Amino acid sequence: MGHMDLIVKPTPRLQGEIGALSSKNYTTRYLLVAALAEGTSTVYFPAHSEDSDAMRRCIQDLGAVLVEDEEKAVITGFGRHPRDVKELNVGNAGAVLRFLMGIASLCPDVTFVNTYPDSLGKRPHDDLIVALEQMGVEVEHNDGRLPIRIRGGRPKGGRIQVSGSVSSQYLSALLFLTPLLAEDSEIEVTGDLKSKVVVGQTLEVLEQAGIVIHASDDYMRFRVPGSQSYQAKTYTVQGDYPGSAAVLAAAVVTESDVLVKRLPVESKQGERAVVDVLRMMEAPLTHEHDEVHVKGNGKLKAVEFDGDAATDAVLAMVAAAVFAEGTSRFYNVENLRYKECDRITDYLAELRKAGANVEERQAEIIVHGRPEGVEGGVEINAHYDHRVIMALTIVGLRAKQPITIKDAHHVAKSYPQFFEHMKALGAQVEWVK
Template sequence: MDIIVRPTPELKGEIQALSSKNYTTRYLLAAALAEGTSVVRYPAHSQDSDAMRRCIADLGAALEETDDQIVITGFGGKLSPVKELNVGNAGAVLRFLMAIAALSPEITFVNTYPDSLGKRPHDDLITALEQMGVQVEHQNGRLPITIRGGKPKGGSITVSGEVSSQYLSALLFLTPLLEEDSEITVTGDLKSKVVVGQTLEVLEQAGIQVEAAPDYTLFKVPGKQKYQARTYVVQGDYPGSAAILAAAAVTRSDVTVHRLEERSKQGERAVVDVLQMMNTPLRHENGSVRVQGNHQLRAVEFDGDAATDAVLAMVAAAVFAEGTSRFYNVENLRYKECDRITDFVTELRKAGADVEEKRDEIIVHGKPFGVEGGATIDAHYDHRVIMALTVVGLRARNPIVIKDAHHVAKSYPQFFDHIAALGGSVEWVKE
């Protein structure tokens, strides 16, 4: 479905941040890998987290869900026999479960999103799994992918961190269950180190021991470990909230987002600091962020590697800042649901923004008085692109139409409901 985003001079109100997608998927997997019953409180509800729910159930976990928690009886390291798994368009879920599937004789991951996840490469994880004695059948590193494992071996494993940290996280979930101790060496420039920190945090909570070098280039993982049944509490989600905060920053606003912990290990927490650097009137205290936007933003330079999933929202805010902003060290944005550099820059230009790209940068020449709008924009089936383009549409002089905006549900199903509740003018196009 398409959505019309109309110019909105003012946003006002309070919302609760969605629960973190990253923590939810990791807690669900840790619970499934435990023997016994775990509880995940305040889980995220999105296409990604739903994909993990569905797949761990297929693999043998028993799930009982109420309004605010999921009770999970795990399968430990003993997967139920299943021929196929469908992760939808969830890249992290695919990569985590490719590793776990190595415990099974044979599982095929099907390709239901050929124009999105189906285009994303997984070569580095495939190479690492093959080092462990796992046979992998694939299409030049892409879906459909068949994992033939059963008895993966630990020992010395090398994995590249150049494209994604998700490959490393996948191995960190798998290796504690192996008979042998493992030593994982990371080559190249590891992307999104902060997200690896989240994986290590979840593993520690699940009773798993991992010795990590301070620079995350080497990990020592004892074998024969068991995941422990635990109660996990999911914190609020900064990546999704980044777009709400950016929308408040570019309009005249008084918006408060609750459930955003000040000391969160989510790298996207940096959106708060960046918006403050951009001169946004903002307070962050007692787990709430209050933005009182006044249209007076200034340009910023920011290393986006640690806050990958908030970069597009920050770029959207920079479209209306005084001066030239630069978001660098973000090449891994090219390997997401779409090429979040080239594709996003292309669509921003349609809306009237003055932006340019380099291999690992997005450069924004701000227009403090707004952009023209009046365009129909292709979101490339990407939830982050949809949210960021919505931010731009709120300050455009003419409405914009975002194609296939329903894909925002991948991470934030209530996004447009929340924008509307704050006073944003958004309307679904009736088919």
């Protein structure tokens, strides 16, 4: 859409209901388990993202039939018999490559091509290659990188070790594959396991698909009975808590009556903590039947929060804290520094421009709340960062003068409909060339 700036004008009131942005992680997994079932499954509200679109493409190459309309994808699976394809192209989608390297080992000879040599093409996948080789699969590769040729056909279950220290995606790949094999398997994770939360999401989806897996409490050991079949089911993709955090924060800083749907109370997304944090800030909200209903009055109390498990919702929480009474502290958030931009230094610099009173430590953000609002009337640089763009929008709603956000189109990295959704709720936002 070209370089686009956005003006956020003071907006005292938000009202209406939206379906949350759909979760990418769940979409990718549901599309895969639907393809691995015999029969026809339905996935309601699937996300469209680089990963999920790559998964759509590849499961069709492997023999699944996919018919999609505005609200659902209907998928007739190939079960344990993917088509004998020669090549698969996952584009730049790393998770999809890893999940499908496992499934492709059921094909006699398939090559994953290298179409993004400067991005995905630079990332190594050795840990999964080593695990597949333990299962009798031959893998030709370029020092662990694409192009990767898998000569499988008959992977064997049994005792498998896989490292979890680079990515949990290698483990997830084995969890999707091993139930289909004739033998029972025991998977042992070596090293540390990254992103346990996401392994929980994989196990949740497998269970919904009718697969039995016995996991140790720490997710370091798994027993997988062999000769299982994925069942054809109906799935609803849950809402994305990180994206919804910005909408909910906007609702609590204004006078509002806002309903956000498809946010399960029992979600395994760490960012679901945004609801607890807004409650701690005494925002008037209810969370039941997969819906969050905010009746905001703009009044909030300061909060202290360990942001480690909810990293992608912290910027939105900080934006709400800008207008809270008292001093808020978000600690244990150093990994915010290593995202699309330094989400501590860069973000706080822009908040200060808008009139917020904030300070940083190496691993903390401290916010001295200004319940009376901030001045605004400035142009702000969002550092091409989708989360910063959304968080600054929240601040603009309560500024006295409009705020211009540079290059706000980069919000599309995670939430292309963000500004449409905000407009639907009554936010005064407009694009400027």
